[in-house]
Amino acid sequence: MKQLDSKILREIGTLSRSIHSICDIKFKELKLQKGQFIYLTRICENPGINFIDLTILLKIDKTSTTKAIQKLETQGYIERKKDLNDKRVIRLYPTEKGLESYDDIINEENKNIAICYKDFSEDEKNIVTELIMKMSNNIESEWKSSKLILGGNEDD
Template structure:
């Protein structure tokens, strides 16, 4: 029977699921459903981002992005606008409500970061961040290949 070479991905997954569970509970008061805060924060941080770039940025499938965008728009957190130069491209922008919620979401995320880094030295924090970013970069090509992304666009 094969054995797992390292528990690292399981631990990262457990950490991620725990944080998402805490966040989803907190953000119910904003009427955000499971995981929608991730989309909202990225749209606030990248106003005018298009659908494909958002999907790639988050490493999420198109169907999930479509559903989340529809719900965020229906709740008044974001709005869609046609690109001025290319009418086929839809740009996503936060509304006033979205921007106000963003500040609350970031405060909560910062609390989670503080909890995760409790008793870490500044050097430890830097090392963890550097190593996780390196892991993300290493896996990105595999993710793109699994989604058949060519030139920044996903093939159907």
């Protein structure tokens, strides 16, 4: 039977699912549904981001992005505005409610980061961050080409 060359992706997946599960429970009090905090944080950090760029930034399919954006807008966390130069482009902005919630989300994310980095030296924290970012950059072109194969376009 074939064996995995490394368990790194399984460990990263477990880490990600654990953190998302914790956050989903914590953010229910903000009336955020599963995974919506990811979209809200990126919109707060990139006010005026368009739908396509948000989808690419998060590496999530268009359908999921559309559903999340609609719910966040309905709940009053974000608003859509037409681009002043190109009326076909919709820009996404956090509302006051979104910005207030962002602070709570970042506090929770920082708490989770501190837990993950427990007993790490500063050098270890820097090395882990650098290596994970390198892995992410390495897989980016594969993600883009898989989107093309599945019928997306380069803007996906």
